[in-house]
Amino acid sequence: MSWHWPSxxxxxxxxxALARHELRMTLRERAAWxxxxxxxxxxxxxxxxxxxxxIVGGLRASTVGGPLLLxxxxxxxxxxxARRDEATSASDVVGSRSxxxxxxxxxxxxxxxxxxxLLHAVxxxxxxxxxxxxxxxxxxxxxxxxxxxxxxxxLLFITTLAYCAVTLARNVLAAAVVAVYWLFVLLWGxxxxxxxxxxxxxxxxTYAALGxxxxxxxxAIQRRMLRIVVPRWRSVLPVAAALLLALALADAWHRxxxxxxxxxxxxxxxxxxxxxxLDSAPRLPGFWLPERRGRSFSVGRAAGRVLAVGVWSPHRPxxxxxxxxxxxxxxxxxxxxxxxxxxxLSNDHALSPHVAxxxxxxxxxxxxxxxxxxxxxxxxxPMAEALLLQEVPALFITDRARRPxxxxxxxxxxxxxxxxxxxxxxxxxxxxxIVE
Amino acid sequence: xxxxxxEVKGLSKTYEGxxxxxxxxxxxxxDGVFALLxxxxxxxxxxxxxxxxxxxxxxxxxxxxxxxxxxxxxAVRRLLGYLPQDFGLYPTLTVExxxxxxxxLGEIADRAARQAAVDRVIEQAxxxxxxxxxxxxxxxxxxxxxGIAQALLTEPQLLIIDEPxxxxxxxxxxxxxxxxxxxxxxxxxILSTHIVADVExxxxxxxxxxxxxxxxxxxxxxxxxxTRGRVWVCETPRENLHQMKExxxxxxVYRLGDRMRIRVVGxxxxxxxxxxxxxxxxxxxxxxxxxxxxxxxxx
Numbered sequence: 258m259s260w261h262w263p264s265x266x267x268x269x270x271x272x273x274a275l276a277r278h279e280l281r282m283t284l285r286e287r288a289a290w291x292x293x294x295x296x297x298x299x300x301x302x303x304x305x306x307x308x309x310x311x312i313v314g315g316l317r318a319s320t321v322g323g324p325l326l327l328x329x330x331x332x333x334x335x336x337x338x339a340r341r342d343e344a345t346s347a348s349d350v351v352g353s354r355s356x357x358x359x360x361x362x363x364x365x366x367x368x369x370x371x372x373x374x375l376l377h378a379v380x381x382x383x384x385x386x387x388x389x390x391x392x393x394x395x396x397x398x399x400x401x402x403x404x405x406x407x408x409x410x411x412l413l414f415i416t417t418l419a420y421c422a423v424t425l426a427r428n429v430l431a432a433a434v435v436a437v438y439w440l441f442v443l444l445w446g447x448x449x450x451x452x453x454x455x456x457x458x459x460x461x462x463t464y465a466a467l468g469x470x471x472x473x474x475x476x477a478i479q480r481r482m483l484r485i486v487v488p489r490w491r492s493v494l495p496v497a498a499a500l501l502l503a504l505a506l507a508d509a510w511h512r513x514x515x516x517x518x519x520x521x522x523x524x525x526x527x528x529x530x531x532x533x534x535l536d537s538a539p540r541l542p543g544f545w546l547p548e549r550r551g552r553s554f555s556v557g558r559a560a561g562r563v564l565a566v567g568v569w570s571p572h573r574p575x576x577x578x579x580x581x582x583x584x585x586x587x588x589x590x591x592x593x594x595x596x597x598x599x600x601x602l603s604n605d606h607a608l609s610p611h612v613a614x615x616x617x618x619x620x621x622x623x624x625x626x627x628x629x630x631x632x633x634x635x636x637x638x639p640m641a642e643a644l645l646l647q648e649v650p651a652l653f654i655t656d657r658a659r660r661p662x663x664x665x666x667x668x669x670x671x672x673x674x675x676x677x678x679x680x681x682x683x684x685x686x687x688x689x690x691i692v693e
Numbered sequence: 694x695x696x697x698x699x700e701v702k703g704l705s706k707t708y709e710g711x712x713x714x715x716x717x718x719x720x721x722x723x724d725g726v727f728a729l730l731x732x733x734x735x736x737x738x739x740x741x742x743x744x745x746x747x748x749x750x751x752x753x754x755x756x757x758x759x760x761x762x763x764x765x766x767x768a769v770r771r772l773l774g775y776l777p778q779d780f781g782l783y784p785t786l787t788v789e790x791x792x793x794x795x796x797x798l799g800e801i802a803d804r805a806a807r808q809a810a811v812d813r814v815i816e817q818a819x820x821x822x823x824x825x826x827x828x829x830x831x832x833x834x835x836x837x838x839x840g841i842a843q844a845l846l847t848e849p850q851l852l853i854i855d856e857p858x859x860x861x862x863x864x865x866x867x868x869x870x871x872x873x874x875x876x877x878x879x880x881x882x883i884l885s886t887h888i889v890a891d892v893e894x895x896x897x898x899x900x901x902x903x904x905x906x907x908x909x910x911x912x913x914x915x916x917x918x919x920t921r922g923r924v925w926v927c928e929t930p931r932e933n934l935h936q937m938k939e940x941x942x943x944x945x946v947y948r949l950g951d952r953m954r955i956r957v958v959g960x961x962x963x964x965x966x967x968x969x970x971x972x973x974x975x976x977x978x979x980x981x982x983x984x985x986x987x988x989x990x991x992x
Contacts, residue, residue: 267802274804278786278794285785346781350843353745354798355770361798 271356272364279368280375282341283334292333293376296326297383304384308578308671309392311385312612315404316574318384319608323408324443324456327380329436331373331412332419336432338369339423359476359494366420366472373416377408403611410465411456415439417468421475448631451604452513458607463512466505473498527627530639540659541566542643546600546623549610554623556659559596563683565676566653568646570602570637571612572630575667579650580618582670587619590680596620600640602628602649654679656686696724697772697850697881699744703753706739706905714739715905717753726877728892729885730978731902737885738778739905741853744883745775757851771800774844778855778885784829788820788839791828792846799847810846818842818872834865841872852882858891870894889975901981908985913974920977926956927967937964942983944976958983 283289300322304314342348351361381404385396415435422431442454451457455464477494533542541564543556556564565586567579583597597620601609606624613622628638634646644653652665654676662683669675701720707713715736729737742748744755746766755762760769782791792811801807815824818838823831831839837857844852857873858866874895876882886892892899892913899916901909909916924944929937931953934946945956958980961967972980 267800270804271797271800271802274802274807275794275797278790278797281790282783282785341783345783346779347783349742349745349747349775349777350780350782350795350840351798352747353770353773353775354795355767355800355847356798357767 275364276367279365280371283372292330300380301383305387307575309388311388311394311396311400312577313574314385314388315400316571318381318404319407322380322384328415331416332432332436335369335416335420336423336429338365339420340429370413373412397615400615410461414455414464414468417472421471452509457605463505463509466501470498470501527639530643533643541655541661548621548623549613554621562596564655565597567599568651570649571608573649576650585673604630656683700756704750704755705752707751713905725897726882726895728896728899730899735902736905741855745853773851774849776840776844776854782828787825787827789824795843796846814842814845834861850880855885889978893974903985908981916977917972920972920980923958924970924972924976925962925967926970927962927965928952928954929965944979
């Protein structure tokens, strides 16, 4: 097998030009415009009903815009593209051309992926718009970039899956099966082992490799069906597909064994954190959780200072408002007197670091990696159990000896300055010796 | 352009369910316009689709410049342009974009070369004033011209065109015919039709097919020569017409007041004094078909 650069370049240029035509074709369909406009309008309304904070808009785009609104549209578009020749009776005209059939299949997929990403970008912009219009807050470019990046792998994975299913089955109804799978993960994904949720950023390597394996596998099978034999390339597609599949499975296995699907009872630290209880212990439960650069943050770092712990979850994007309250506290009280920290309860390990960078928060944002949110906050992970959480957002304030002074809920946290008198009260408390 | 040769060796097609669309066929085709003439269901489209590498032969093979259509599909596709009978294109693309798309499928990767090819075929098919129009907005005749234009993009040595004039108005039909006649000059054009006038206007040689069987192969002159002396014209009262229709093969019936002037092919006419006339291609075609039908009936 030999790779000849000019022919690789020629094929690449052809694929790009064909993909551009594919994108153009779908963009000129009225149904595509109608679907796109409806999805954007819904994304705008959804974000407008949330607190008008850009980060909340970005989170809504990741949790509602991409998965709920765009994915079904992408499945419909890609199914149409995969069966375009049959629908327009162009099969014979196209089939009699010399360009290898798998190149055309690949170009179509590329065109549809480009369309999905284009719509994704527009949808995010619509989700961020209410913060600007109603809250007067311009989203940081990073908010847009992070929301976009978070959607790339899951959206491309579902687009590829639908395309492969329709191409193999030669029936658009195969897309419905993929849509059911998507709905299943979307609605019941919280009850699955997290490795099966392709929307989680930590699962990207697995699903990127799996999507590639599906695409190459279908191209290899389809090439045989079209009986186009190019000896030089004969073994590349199936071998590459098999390699990617092996890579995906290995990555998934590694993740399950070493990371987030590890049962809590096998993790001594998580077990210890979950074993603390706010109502029975004299002090706020301690924790040791990773912050955005992966380093562990211990509550011990706040020793001798008043501590404000904000708890939020991207599964309830509006809870990110607690981060704004912590920012205000940070601005109003000196850091050597008051320590602030935000704890993120999320199945997705990349969200908290993203938000930390987007918001430029002057306090640590940590993630509880033991979180397995299944619709109920109280039982979603070690921190939630230890803090006896009923809802998010929540803001816990302790005195200098880490004894709880107050807990603020969603209602109190809506407006600014609600925590200020409590912090002052905590600062005024003398620090007695603690008897454990 | 290098002369192209097509050798068909025992090519046949039997569909699933046992329907034989094409019985084993032997054929040798060289430069010029080669017509496949036959009624609907005679196997023309099946033959063309096999030649266009879109259908697997059941038996036999066809070699295009020595390349087997069953096993060297991609190489054969590089030599051919194909326009199916019922074809669709992408309605949301403009004429220019559609041709660009098809040029890409014809492996013309370079943008400038593609643009030149698109300009050339737009000129050839006389589509210049419609280049920005969307395909979905074209009339039947314009779509047919676009179909021919897309088949010409790669300057194919072999052009396969299936029923290009069916369903077109007379003006558009004449336009397409003259375009096909021009194209036959430097390549092999295989044209399938059931309209004899199309063959007369464009073809150098033809094959007549009936129920998947080859009835005649040769030039138009040889077909006409075969029928010479078997075409008659006579006048007869109108009431004889029905009775005569059962005995003879009519190729034309014209009214002359209360009498009818008829044109028949056969050994002669007994009912009225008939004079022999020069056969037309239509006479010759109908004669071949009638003889085949009679032979089949006798068998």
